[in-house]
Amino acid sequence: xxxxxxxxxxxxxxxxxxxxxxxxxxxxxxxxxxxxxxxxxxxxxxxxxxxxxxxxxxxxxxxxxxxxxxxxxxxxxxxxxxxxxxxxxxxxxxxxxxxxxxxxxxxxxxxxxxxxxxxxxxxxxxxxxxxxxxxxxxxxxxxxxxxxxxxxxxxxxxxxxxxxxxxxxxxxxxxxxxxxxxxxxxxxxxxxxxxxxxxxxxxxxxxxxxxxxxxxxxxxxxxxxxxxxxxxxxxxxxxxxxxxxxxxxxxxxxxxxxxxxxxxxxxxxxxxxxxxxxxxxxxxxxxxxxxxxxxxxxxxxxxxxxxxxxxxxxxxxxxxxxxxxxxxxxxxxxxxxxxxxxxxxxxxxxxxxxxxxxxxxxxxxx
Amino acid sequence: xxxxxxxxxxxxxxxxxxxxxxxxxxxxxxxxxxxxxxxxxxxxxxxxxxxxxxxxxxxxxxxxxxxxxxxxxxxxxxxxxxxxxxxxxxxxxxxxxxxxxxxxxxxxxxxxxxxxxxxxxxxxxxxxxxxxxxxxxxxxxxxxxxxxxxxxxxxxxxxxxxxxxxxxxxxxxxxxxxxxxxxxxxxxxxxxxxxxxxxxxxxxxxxxxxxxxxxxxxxxxxxxxxxxxxxxxxxxxxxxxxxxxxxxxxxxxxxxxxxxxxxxxxxxxxxxxxxxxxxxxxxxxxxxxxxxxxxxxxxxxxxxxxxxxxxxxxxxxxxxxxxxxxxxxxxxxxxxxxxxxxxxxxxxxxxxxxxxxxxxxxxxxx
Numbered sequence: 001x002x003x004x005x006x007x008x009x010x011x012x013x014x015x016x017x018x019x020x021x022x023x024x025x026x027x028x029x030x031x032x033x034x035x036x037x038x039x040x041x042x043x044x045x046x047x048x049x050x051x052x053x054x055x056x057x058x059x060x061x062x063x064x065x066x067x068x069x070x071x072x073x074x075x076x077x078x079x080x081x082x083x084x085x086x087x088x089x090x091x092x093x094x095x096x097x098x099x100x101x102x103x104x105x106x107x108x109x110x111x112x113x114x115x116x117x118x119x120x121x122x123x124x125x126x127x128x129x130x131x132x133x134x135x136x137x138x139x140x141x142x143x144x145x146x147x148x149x150x151x152x153x154x155x156x157x158x159x160x161x162x163x164x165x166x167x168x169x170x171x172x173x174x175x176x177x178x179x180x181x182x183x184x185x186x187x188x189x190x191x192x193x194x195x196x197x198x199x200x201x202x203x204x205x206x207x208x209x210x211x212x213x214x215x216x217x218x219x220x221x222x223x224x225x226x227x228x229x230x231x232x233x234x235x236x237x238x239x240x241x242x243x244x245x246x247x248x249x250x251x252x253x254x255x256x257x258x259x260x261x262x263x264x265x266x267x268x269x270x271x272x273x274x275x276x277x278x279x280x281x282x283x284x285x286x287x288x289x290x291x292x293x294x295x296x297x298x299x300x301x302x303x304x305x306x307x308x309x310x311x312x313x314x315x316x317x318x319x320x321x322x323x324x325x326x327x328x329x330x331x332x333x334x335x336x337x338x339x340x341x342x343x344x345x346x347x348x349x350x351x352x353x354x355x356x357x358x359x360x361x362x363x364x365x366x
Numbered sequence: 367x368x369x370x371x372x373x374x375x376x377x378x379x380x381x382x383x384x385x386x387x388x389x390x391x392x393x394x395x396x397x398x399x400x401x402x403x404x405x406x407x408x409x410x411x412x413x414x415x416x417x418x419x420x421x422x423x424x425x426x427x428x429x430x431x432x433x434x435x436x437x438x439x440x441x442x443x444x445x446x447x448x449x450x451x452x453x454x455x456x457x458x459x460x461x462x463x464x465x466x467x468x469x470x471x472x473x474x475x476x477x478x479x480x481x482x483x484x485x486x487x488x489x490x491x492x493x494x495x496x497x498x499x500x501x502x503x504x505x506x507x508x509x510x511x512x513x514x515x516x517x518x519x520x521x522x523x524x525x526x527x528x529x530x531x532x533x534x535x536x537x538x539x540x541x542x543x544x545x546x547x548x549x550x551x552x553x554x555x556x557x558x559x560x561x562x563x564x565x566x567x568x569x570x571x572x573x574x575x576x577x578x579x580x581x582x583x584x585x586x587x588x589x590x591x592x593x594x595x596x597x598x599x600x601x602x603x604x605x606x607x608x609x610x611x612x613x614x615x616x617x618x619x620x621x622x623x624x625x626x627x628x629x630x631x632x633x634x635x636x637x638x639x640x641x642x643x644x645x646x647x648x649x650x651x652x653x654x655x656x657x658x659x660x661x662x663x664x665x666x667x668x669x670x671x672x673x674x675x676x677x678x679x680x681x682x683x684x685x686x687x688x689x690x691x692x693x694x695x696x697x698x699x700x701x702x703x704x705x706x707x708x709x710x711x712x713x714x715x716x717x718x719x720x721x722x723x724x725x726x727x728x729x730x731x732x
Contacts, residue, residue, distance in 0.1 A: 027421075029420040032416070042621060047405070050398070050399050050400060051395075053589045053592065054395040054589075083616075086614070086616040121609075224420045225419050225422050227618065247452075247480060248614060250449075251450075254591035255592065255619075255622065256619045256621065
């Protein structure tokens with residue numbers, strides 16, 4: 001299996017073992033506080049009856065599925081709770097590739113590295129299509145690439161690593177193409193709460209038998225370690241998803257599901273707005289500092305990553321390590337995400353030290 | 367995908383919706399208390415720094431892996447933490463079937479129904495071999511069935527549903543055969559703490575590149591809903607397991623891992639001994655009551671299930687439902703577990719009402 005995700009871990013370890021002080025902008029771990037209700041719910045769980053330490057329903061706590069369904073305007077039957085959005089994506093891809101209608105998965109470059117890894121693990125073949133330079137969907141290129149061999153198209157909006165927020169008409173267009181070719185469009189919306197453009201629209205309301213939407217609470221509630229995600233899918237596929245979920249995981253961890261349910265019920269919108277505003281401010285400060293040194297960068301409309309290019313300093317693994325050792329800033333090599341930005345570096349701004357990092361980069365390249 | 371596990375859920379629901387009072391002996395959910403340390407650890411977690419709400423290492427908390435490794439006498443590198451023993455079994459089977467040396471999985475009848483489901487999902491073909499009538503391994507039959515097509519042999523000891531505790535020499539013999547045919551023996555020891563015979567021995571100390579052992583804390587700590595299990599495997603396969611685990615689940619839920627770690631450190635042996643003694647007493651009382659009505663039954667050496675046969679009352683789904691409606695006792699049809707005990711019923715004794723259930727059965731069949 002050839003996939004590059006362990007590079008994250010490799011670099012985090014390299015940064016941790018470096019001699020000087022290093023600002024970690026490698027990982028996408030949120031650095032803000034989980035909702036207070038979530039902490040209280042976890043605490044309350046400790047005293048629950050022993051019965052609540054036993055198997056939850058395999059497809060998730062009913063109240064959690066029902067609440068997600070209500071807020072998203074779908075039937076509870078269409079919602080399955082998973083071990084994070086990572087498992088939701090895995091289930092969706094497996095369903096798309098298991099139907100016996102083609103084995104090709106269209107992935108957009110830049111690519112979040114787990115996607116090709118999952119496709120290969122599931123026996124699919126990947127076909128990589130570049131996005132437009134601004135990170136938006138190149139509809140023409142996708143249209144040209146699609147055939148009856150196409151089983152799956154994966155979209156991620158807001159996007160990691162480009163920060164692009166896809167135009168919902170473009171998403172609809174891709175789903176239309178999928179209907180023609182009997183493919184499934186997986187729309188991964190894990191960064192749905194991090195939209196600075198005001199343009200993000202979920203694909204859930206697009207009524208189609210050919211779209212699956214995944215998301216979760218790892219990023220929005222700052223709980224990547226709790227592993228609570230979900231998929232919303234057409235009813236025709238939900239049994240296949242349940243079966244695979246049961247055979248792989250039996251169920252997802254119950255205290256985590258309960259804590260998310262309570263947090264979802266009681267956390268005010270201001271919680272999400274504050275996290276988004278803080279990250280937006282940091283992105284602005286980080287890119288302003290990059291401006292001062294004349295570095296090229298992507299201006300994220302969503303998510304919390306900035307791609308940066310320094311003249312004469314391509315984003316190779318060797319240069320990424322050099323930056324850790326010599327500038328005290330750890331990012332990710334652009335090549336991890338495919339060809340489109342292989343000369344660039346990706347920085348996650350989920351650290352209060354983002355501005356300090358930009359200043360260090362300024363000094364280093366200044 | 368053809369597998370019968372949803373019958374568990376179907377019957378539990380049928381029993382819950384029945385008119386009269388029904389004693390649930392369907393599910394294998396322990397009914398005793400989780401360790402007090404586990405509850406305290408979960409409570410403490412609620413106040414931890416936000417960093418501990420973020421991703422744990424993908425292969426599990428290092429301290430948990432190290433503690434398991436130390437107690438089992440293996441290297442920490444050989445241990446991977448999974449989302450319950452269910453995922454550990456899935457990973458082990460995937461590894462066995464992905465090596466390109468055969469696609470056949472030998473499963474022993476009676477069969478725990480998740481096993482054939484997983485094998486089929488992973489593209490393997492199952493070959494079902496009957497155990498001896500007392501539930502022990504029929505070495506001759508396995509030897510005859512094995513060929514270069516054999517990729518995997520699955521053993522479960524103590525066994526669900528027969529309660530057999532395999533002779534460790536038999537297990538070693540199967541592993542020897544696997545070495546000859548380049549197959550992998552998966553030994554699922556999830557009921558390792560429920561041995562009434564004193565004969566159970568783990569396969570972990572058997573030093574072979576051809577054995578993988580799985581277990582977890584769902585049964586021993588009465589926490590089926592927390593989802594903490596593990597696999598111990600030869601180092602040559604650990605990278606493949608880590609990769610698949612990461613691509614499917616990213617990681618397992620962190621508070622659950624922490625709570626198990628603390629419970630594992632501090633729970634005295636008396637905790638496990640008391641649970642085992644209580645279940646042993648219940649099994650004795652249940653089978654004594656079955657004796658009084660002249661029903662045939664298996665005498666479990668381990669786990670917590672009793673297979674029972676009532677003359678002229680084969681364990682079909684229809685009869686299982688009749689027993690729910692007319693006797694107020696819910697079991698599982700033997701046919702769920704293959705052909706060997708298709709006339710029998712399986713009863714889980716993890717209910718304080720096991721004796722009352724036996725009395726009801728006595729009245730009904732008396």
